[in-house]
Amino acid sequence: MLNRRILRIKVFKTVYCYAENHGMTLKEAEALLDLSCEATRDLYLFLLALTGPLTAEARARIEAARSKFNPTPEELHPNLKFVENRIAPLLEQDPDFSKLTARKKFSWDQYDVLLRRLYERIRGRKYFKDYLSSGESSLEEDARLWARIYERELEDSEELSDILEDLSIHWNDDLGYALSWCVRTMRSLGEGESWRLPPLYQSELPGSEALESDRKFVVTLLRTAYRNYDDFCAQVAELTPGWTRERLCTTDLCLIACGMAEAQMAPEVSPRIIINEYVEISKYYSTPESSGFVNGLLDKLINKHE
Numbered sequence: 254m255l256n257r258r259i260l261r262i263k264v265f266k267t268v269y270c271y272a273e274n275h276g277m278t279l280k281e282a283e284a285l286l287d288l289s290c291e292a293t294r295d296l297y298l299f300l301l302a303l304t305g306p307l308t309a310e311a312r313a314r315i316e317a318a319r320s321k322f323n324p325t326p327e328e329l330h331p332n333l334k335f336v337e338n339r340i341a342p343l344l345e346q347d348p349d350f351s352k353l354t355a356r357k358k359f360s361w362d363q364y365d366v367l368l369r370r371l372y373e374r375i376r377g378r379k380y381f382k383d384y385l386s387s388g389e390s391s392l393e394e395d396a397r398l399w400a401r402i403y404e405r406e407l408e409d410s411e412e413l414s415d416i417l418e419d420l421s422i423h424w425n426d427d428l429g430y431a432l433s434w435c436v437r438t439m440r441s442l443g444e445g446e447s448w449r450l451p452p453l454y455q456s457e458l459p460g461s462e463a464l465e466s467d468r469k470f471v472v473t474l475l476r477t478a479y480r481n482y483d484d485f486c487a488q489v490a491e492l493t494p495g496w497t498r499e500r501l502c503t504t505d506l507c508l509i510a511c512g513m514a515e516a517q518m519a520p521e522v523s524p525r526i527i528i529n530e531y532v533e534i535s536k537y538y539s540t541p542e543s544s545g546f547v548n549g550l551l552d553k554l555i556n557k558h559e
Contacts, residue, residue: 292423396443
């Protein structure tokens with residue numbers, strides 16, 4: 254499930270925690286890394302579990318309209334296509350999915366305000382109206398609709414971001430990636446495949462051509478960065494004599510340490526590939542000037558050892 258970019262980010266964040274708390278042991282750092290990696294898959298499960306509650310919200314809305322004192326003909330004879338979609342029961346009745354979400358205590362019950370607003374927003378979308386009026390009814394079409402919902406409605410939701418932040422400190426930054434896996438799952442369900450819990454690492458996916466395990470990659474990267482962090486920082490200091498360690502951005506130091514660690518553990522990989530990875534991460538997690546700083550220092554430090 255987790256690709257190499259995500260794994261690098263997980264290691265960078267763990268190294269940052271170590272930089273801020275030098276009393277953290279390697280065992281504690283590895284436990285934090287494992288927790289962070291598993292959290293992304295947990296978020297994917299939590300988001301997939303939205304299908305049932307959102308369908309139930311639509312059903313409740315229809316029943317409330319039918320029960321009005323003087324309902325309109327449309328309210329008496331509503332379009333039931335969405336409330337009868339095949340995806341929600343398919344997941345809710347899947348024994349593996351239901352057991353997992355129950356064990357992890359994932360529930361949308363207390364987020365009724367978000368569900369109401371989300372459904373109201375979806376109802377106004379052209380793609381939803383086209384779905385209701387298409388005249389078609391199939392698992393594939395239901396799956397396409399849910400894929401669009403996951404693609405278009407959740408990543409920029411401030412309400413959802415607030416909920417995720419309360420539930421887990423690991424979830425907010427992983428939302429986009431978890432949603433992409435929800436879309437991928439909808440497409441496979443639409444093709445008639447059964448739901449399966451994705452392996453945590455991409456190298457464990459069926460048909461993977463990875464040359465080494467991603468688990469080995471991420472653990473080795475963390476251990477190398479952890480054990481050599483002070484030495485890597487000293488090498489940075491040699492190239493930045495006008496800056497004290499306190500004046501250097503900790504985020505940038507951690508990115509550089511991770512880049513140096515990866516170059517050390519994988520000398521067969523082109524330095525430019527490694528440098529580019531951490532420059533891209535810096536654009537999201539550090540200051541506007543950081544990408545140039547990280548690029549320049551990694552280039553000098555990695556190539557110095559070539």
